[in-house]
Structures are given as structure tokens and as C-alpha cells.
Amino acid sequence: MSKLTLYFIRHAEKPEGSWPGPGLTLDGTKDKESLVIRGWQRAGAWAALFGAGLDEGTYAKPAAVYAATPGTTVNKGPSKRPFETASPLAARLGLEVPNTTYGKGQEAALVQELLTLSGVVLVCWEHQAIVESIIPLLPVRRGKPPTAWPEDRFDVVLRFKRKEGGKGDGFAFKELYPRLLAGDSDTPL
Numbered sequence: 001m002s003k004l005t006l007y008f009i010r011h012a013e014k015p016e017g018s019w020p021g022p023g024l025t026l027d028g029t030k031d032k033e034s035l036v037i038r039g040w041q042r043a044g045a046w047a048a049l050f051g052a053g054l055d056e057g058t059y060a061k062p063a064a065v066y067a068a069t070p071g072t073t074v075n076k077g078p079s080k081r082p083f084e085t086a087s088p089l090a091a092r093l094g095l096e097v098p099n100t101t102y103g104k105g106q107e108a109a110l111v112q113e114l115l116t117l118s119g120v121v122l123v124c125w126e127h128q129a130i131v132e133s134i135i136p137l138l139p140v141r142r143g144k145p146p147t148a149w150p151e152d153r154f155d156v157v158l159r160f161k162r163k164e165g166g167k168g169d170g171f172a173f174k175e176l177y178p179r180l181l182a183g184d185s186d187t188p189l
Contacts, residue, residue, distance in 0.1 A: 002117075002118035002162075002164055003118055003119070003162065003163060003164035004114075004115075004117055004118050004119065004120075004121070004160075004161075004162045004171075005060060005119070005120045005121070005159065005160070005161045005162075006114060006121050006122075006123065006138075006159070006160040006161075006171070007050070007059075007062065007120070007121070007122040007123065007157055007158070007159055007160075008122075008123050008124075008125065008130050008134065008135075008157070008158040008159075008160075009046060009085070009122065009123075009124050009156070009157055009158075010082075010085075010124070010125065010126065010127035010130060010149065010153075010154060010156075011035070011039070011079065011081035011082040011084070011085045011124060011125070011126065011127075011154075012035050012038070012039030012040070012041075012042035012043050012046075012081065012084070012085040012154055013035060013036050013038040013039035013042060013154050014035060014036060014039060014079075014081055015032055015034075015036055017036070017151070017152065018152055019036050019037075019038040019039070020036070021036045021037055021038075022036065023035060023036055023039075023081075024036070024037065024040070025074065025080070025084075026084070026087075029074055030074075030075075031074045031075055031080065032075050033070075033071055033074075033075065033076070033077060033078070033079045033080045033081065034080050034081065034084060035080075035081055035084050035085065038181075039081065039084070039085065039154070040084070041181060042085070042154060042155075042180065042181060043084060043085045043086075043087070043088045043089075044088055045180035045181055046085065046086075046088070046089055046180070047088035047089040047091070047092045048180075049178055049180060050062055050089055050122060051088075051089050051092035051093055058159075058176065059157070059176070059178065060120045061093070061120065062089070062093065062119075062120045062121055062122040063093075063119040063120055063121070064095075064099060064117065064119070064120075064121045064122075065086050065089055065090045065093065065095055065098040065099065065121075065122050065123075065124070066086070066098055066099045066100075066101075066102070066110065066114075066121065066122070066123045066124070066125075067082040067083045067085070067086040067087075067098035067099070067100055067123075067124045067125070068082040068083065068100070068102065068103050068104050068124075068125050068126060068129075069083075069100045069101075069102065069103030069104075070082070070083035070084070070100065078103060078104055079104075079126065081126075082124045082125055082126065083097075083098060083100060083124075085124045086098040086122070086124035089122065098124065101113075104125075104126055104129055107125075107129055107133035107134045107137070108133070108137060110123070110134070111134055111137040111138065115138075127149035127151075127153075128149065130149060130158070131145075131146055131147055131148060131149050135147075135158070138160055138171055139169060139170040139171060140160070140170055140171050140172075140173050141170025141171060141172065142170070142171075142172040142173065143172055143173030143174060144173065145158060145160075145173050145175075146158070146175065146188070146189040148189065149189055150189065153185070153189060155177065155178070155179065155180065155181070155184035155185060156175060156176070156177060156189055157175075157176040157177075157178060158173070158175055158176075159173070159174045159175075159176055160172070160173055161174075175188055175189065
């Protein structure tokens with residue numbers, strides 16, 4: 001098996017959460033399926049953390065960025081938040097936009113593709129689907145990934161690292177807390 005590091009982040013802050021304000025598209029149109037201002041700030045912070053290439057150890061620069069397929073109509077699902085969260089990072093990496101081949105409900109196909117890749121990949125998805133539909137499909141050899149993701153946590157990175165060759169093809173898991181914005185926590189999920 002080839003060397004692979006997978007990072008999973010959930011979409012950034014959304015309307016009707018602990019941060020006030022409506023969801024807003026990139027052009028400022030109100031949209032309940034988009035990020036609130038705090039979410040757009042977090043999207044920029046993720047781009048700075050993963051896109052600067054300053055920390056090739058803990059937060060390595062991704063060669064590929066995936067996000068759930070967004071809706072195309074204002075105020076109509078599916079959520080645009082994973083795409084909006086990952087788009088600034090994709091742009092900073094020169095990828096134009098995140099790979100949106102897969103949408104919510106297609107997690108098995110997403111994981112099947114991810115497991116064939118090598119290098120560093122970041123996936124931005126809906127938090128419940130990450131813990132319920134994606135993580136159970138990953139072969140983990142070390143560490144214990146979370147089985148729940150609280151509704152109010154947007155500040156966590158789940159990292160899965162697979163070494164090249166060697167015995168077994170499983171991942172070593174680690175939960176990371178970069179504390180990018182005021183109020184972020186270092187408490188495990």
C-alpha cells in the first residue's frame with residue numbers, strides 16, 4: 001500500500017447554531033444552506049493552516065481536497081457548507097475548486113476512492129456522516145476514532161496516516177486541535 005494521510009474536517013459554522021447571523025453565500029446572498037460569518041472566518045483559517053506549507057508534519061499541505069457535492073439553488077439542499085469551507089483552501093493550493101464528485105449518501109464510494117490514493121488528502125464533510133458513514137469504512141490499526149461529533153464543534157481535525165509498505169495497511173489515527181479561532185477547544189470529541 002502507498003503512503004496516505006487523510007484529514008477530515010467538518011464544514012464550518014452554520015445558521016441556527018451558537019454563532020449569530022444568517023447563512024451567506026460568497027456574494028452575500030442570504031442562504032440557510034451556507035456558512036455564517038464565523039464559518040467564513042474558519043474557512044479562511046483552514047486555508048491558512050493547511051495551505052501555507054508551514055507545518056509539513058502535523059498539518060501537511062494536501063495535494064487533493066474533497067467536499068460533499070453542494071446544492072445549486074439558494075435555500076434548497078443539499079448544504080453548500082462543506083464546499084464553502086473547503087473552497088478557500090482549494091483555491092490557495094491552485095486546485096480551483098474542491099473535488100465534489102461525491103455527495104452526502106455516497107460515503108462508501110468516496111472512501112473506496114480515497115483508499116486508492118497516495119499523498120495527503122483533505123476531506124470536508126458533514127460531521128455525522130464522517131463518524132457514522134466514513135470512519136467505520138477506514139481500516140484503523142492504531143488509535144480510537146470518535147463515534148460521535150457534537151453539534152457545536154467545528155474546530156477539530158481527524159487525521160489518519162497510512163505508512164508505505166510494511167505489515168498491514170491500516171491507518172494510525174490522531175485527533176488534532178489547532179485552536180485557530182477565539183473560543184476553539186482542545187477537548188477531545
